[in-house]
Amino acid sequence: MSTKIAGTTREHALELLRDMLRIRRFEEKCAELYSATKIRGFLHLYIGQEAIAAGVMRALEPRDAVVATYREHGHALARGIPMATVMAEMYGKAEGCCRGRGGSMHIFDAATRFYGGNAIVAGALPLAVGLALAEKLRSRNAVTACFFGEGAVAEGEFHESLNLAALWKLPVLFLCENNLYAMGTALARSESETHIARKAQSYNLPAATIDGMDVLAVEAAAAAAVEAIRGDGGPRFLEFATYRFRPHSMFDAELYRDKAEVEEWKKRGPIVTFVAKLKETGLLRDADLASIEAEVEREIAAAVEFAENGTWEPLGDLSRDVYTREMA
Amino acid sequence: MSTKIAGTTREHALELLRDMLRIRRFEEKCAELYSATKIRGFLHLYIGQEAIAAGVMRALEPRDAVVATYREHGHALARGIPMATVMAEMYGKAEGCCRGRGGSMHIFDAATRFYGGNAIVAGALPLAVGLALAEKLRSRNAVTACFFGEGAVAEGEFHESLNLAALWKLPVLFLCENNLYAMGTALARSESETHIARKAQSYNLPAATIDGMDVLAVEAAAAAAVEAIRGDGGPRFLEFATYRFRPHSMFDAELYRDKAEVEEWKKRGPIVTFVAKLKETGLLRDADLASIEAEVEREIAAAVEFAENGTWEPLGDLSRDVYTREMA
Amino acid sequence: MNAAARSETRRTLTYREAIREALREALSNDPRVFLMGEDVGRYGGCYAVSKGLLAEFGEARVRDTPLSESAFVGAGIGAALGGMRPIVEVMTVNFSLLCIDQIVNNAATIRHMSGGQFSVPIVIRMATGAGRQLAAQHSHSLENWYAHVPGLRVVAPATLADARGMLGAALADPDPVVIVEHVMLYNMQGELDAEPAAVDIDHAAIRRPGRDVTLVTYGGSLPKTLAAAETLANQEIDAEVVDLRTLRPLDESTILESVQRTRRVVIVDEGWRSGSLSAEIAARIMEHGFYDLDAPVKRVCSAEVPIPYAQHLEAAALPQPEQIVAAAKGLFGHG
């Protein structure tokens, strides 16, 4: 029985597992809290895709920037934004990371260079290009990691952004989470070319497709891409094959896919397969798992408590932060 | 001495030559009239690119639809819109094909299914997709020919339109006139992948690059593409390598390219090379050329006279045709 | 069918269902009509409006599009030019910013630029408005922008009858019509005749006659305004409620006639105050009803902030009945 999987230490493997479990359990709690109307608005769960955020974030450094979509709880947590302030944000509390202004779809955090949570499909790709342009102009050798779904690929902004990043050789790491559906629209119904990495290559951009259910593969691919970007300053593109286990949002009746398809994918889920692999190789014992689960549970309980105890921002502050300098 | 070039009759060859000369001389006159302030606004000359409009239009039938850009005099004339009403339009006269509302950039003609003259770069590509969708839904087996410059390739609408046409298998013939510059921006400064036909292929769309200076090559490629579209109903893409001999518009100081480059391309001009080839093969005698020139000159003179004699639409009609039904 | 027979067959349905019925009718009656947009088919529409229509009318006529607002709205314009009668659903006015160029520069101009040769008989539907805690990027009320553009007609159904009837009227119009459906209305329930009467899209409607003050509004603010009117009635102020219905062209006469009767006006508009449609209505009253006024027109609009997520902040940002009541009562201080 080996104590490593392809160069991964036990410690590291358990960290990755914990990162994924934190996201999974956090979101399961969110779904509960949504039913309890503690969380409102749109809630898009990341469940099934945790390996991607967990793996990619491990490849980034604090100096790097992150841009994501409305399905970004996983990215926010994996990037290191405190769970308590994320939860408080989803409650709409003043103690939330965005003081309750953004909610589930708009998590921002200056400390970790997390530039949101964007709810316009493909709308953050140009931002990522611009962040990377700033890095280049400031010679900072930092990477901008830009997450988006495969639905964004059809948007004009995808095209314009990839071209600009490739043309100007900007340090953007494009990360397409191909979960096969954009709301109810299957990839084959939205793209004449369904091989997304190949599409990306048409911009003269190095691109590859990775198994997004395998956290180690994700991490390795992201690390290699980040290294390549730091080397030549130019963009890289990774497509992750993945699946969303839950409805698109809390309003989705899932008329567009078979239950069997979902079940099939669940068997390939990033946590269940990783746990199995770790157990098989002896890196994980039942006690480890229990202790991680317990730790995560405590963190979530504390986050919920923090959010519950949070305060409502006074109505008199409604117009705060529309502008930086206060208007006359 | 043969009387044919690759399957072309003398009669047909002279028609193509005449089509190109009509455009060339018409636009030379337009430039003059612009200096004389008879024509105002923006004026974008097609000089150098005549083979494309002339060749493609020969491959279309009356049932087909055409969509073009602000650089569309050549397309309008080659499609068969009477020169007199085009000229009157450029004068802004009530007798113009659009009653003076559109001017140089917005030539429309219902009789020939010419859907404009569009001045937003890439803005007409979605229209072409929609026209083709209508043909498909109405089972009309008509082609929509969509002309645009290579500058449009960077726009999001290019991407969205090609994908939609390919995904839905719509009878659009995309015609990219690659004259190497978008205003002052050289292709290599706007595209990470400068091979436009290859870009088009990334949408799973049959695409090829054609010498846009060779009217016979253009015609043949267009005819083949039209036939293919009529066969399977799906889109085709042709990129034409060409060059604009004149400034972008009448306001362009041409700081971005060498005079020598322009002169080099002029030697490869579609008219001068075609005349040489026809003379070489004996299809064209000096007298033929003189008679075509004379005929064209007469037509232009008549068009100018028509425009000069045209009337100004009464100011009372200003609000006409904002809506189809008159507002209360 | 006469009125009596009609009322016998009245049934209860939602605003959402009323629009669905209208879509079904349009698809049934005119082979040129088709529906296209993101998730209108398999998903059933982001607000479930078109649920079931794909099964009923098939893929050719209920078309799921890729996420490409500019292309599919532009394709709708092209299809309209090509002889079809497309109904294009842009999920929400928020995303319509990605295709506003097509609407403004193509749909609205082609008839004019072509000197009257081509019309563009497209209908573009979009959800609008806030109230569901969807935060700053998903809560816009930008229908006033469309209402600014010559060549467009813009309508805002605020009742079940209009939800049911305006689509047909829009399809009958030879020019582009934008229909804005407020997200807070979809679940509104009410009664309709089995075979509802046609509606026009030229006139505003007086939803509640009154003598003392005119409350002008439209769309999602109508229920709030009617609620305010009831509160005012309890306080001896008899409010007349004008529902604009058509935001472009504005039915100025109905507004001005009401002003002549009541001499006092509050405009209720969920748009951000500065540059909202309420400004245009105030300006029209200024121009043509100035001497009829006993007091300056007041406006109740959204606060000038990106709409925040938190429930209490969102509610504070949007017009509420209490503010309408207060504004109306404030008009009786002067006069």
Add this chain to the structure above:
Amino acid sequence: MNAAARSETRRTLTYREAIREALREALSNDPRVFLMGEDVGRYGGCYAVSKGLLAEFGEARVRDTPLSESAFVGAGIGAALGGMRPIVEVMTVNFSLLCIDQIVNNAATIRHMSGGQFSVPIVIRMATGAGRQLAAQHSHSLENWYAHVPGLRVVAPATLADARGMLGAALADPDPVVIVEHVMLYNMQGELDAEPAAVDIDHAAIRRPGRDVTLVTYGGSLPKTLAAAETLANQEIDAEVVDLRTLRPLDESTILESVQRTRRVVIVDEGWRSGSLSAEIAARIMEHGFYDLDAPVKRVCSAEVPIPYAQHLEAAALPQPEQIVAAAKGLFGHG
């Protein structure tokens, strides 16, 4: 330098050159500043504003972009988030419809959505307006749309001093600023001090004091309005001309104080009348200056048509001094 020394070094230049000077100054003084847009470099700018700057500052700081309005404006927003001070030129307001989503949904919202964590110090310049016979797709005056959006500041230089000074003020602002430059002003000539004074972007300016009527305008309509004021002066009507300068937030006080003095107002705005900025100004005067008015506010705006190409039709569609004169004189029928 004192005023005397300044005036000694006055020189003649155009509005275009004034902006170029401002760009040069900004690029010289702050390494975080860069200019990007379509054809700003080799071509020299579609209205020749940035001519020469590429040679002076190099490719890294004067960046020609592909035709991708959404991407490069969005990239400007991202670069601003990343610590730069981008000046993004969108050739004209017409094309800005292709990136209005980025401006409205990102630039204007990020500070608020992030709870104040991030500001977006971007400056977006665009040409606006009609008058060059560029027809329906190239003649928009849609700055009122930007002026509707909380989170944005919108300024419209109408004089050489503002063309020279507003860019610096905009760059000093920590939030997104849209600068609209009217196409008919670029060739306007005038004098400026060698080292022009800083200008603010908070206040409207009275360009011509007068007692009888207030003419409120901005941007490209200022010269027409000043011309009308001269004509009125010959007819014994002393007009005060208010140049708004900043379209958002509006400097209400300057307008209202002028109204208090003159008691009569004409608003001149090249936007289509319905829903133009003129409507908001009329509404503000209604709300806060009603009792100061001797007559209803009048508006001189563009006709509600897509701007036609033909010269006489275009001229008829746009506000002209004669209409301003007639409107002002009409105010003295009542009162």
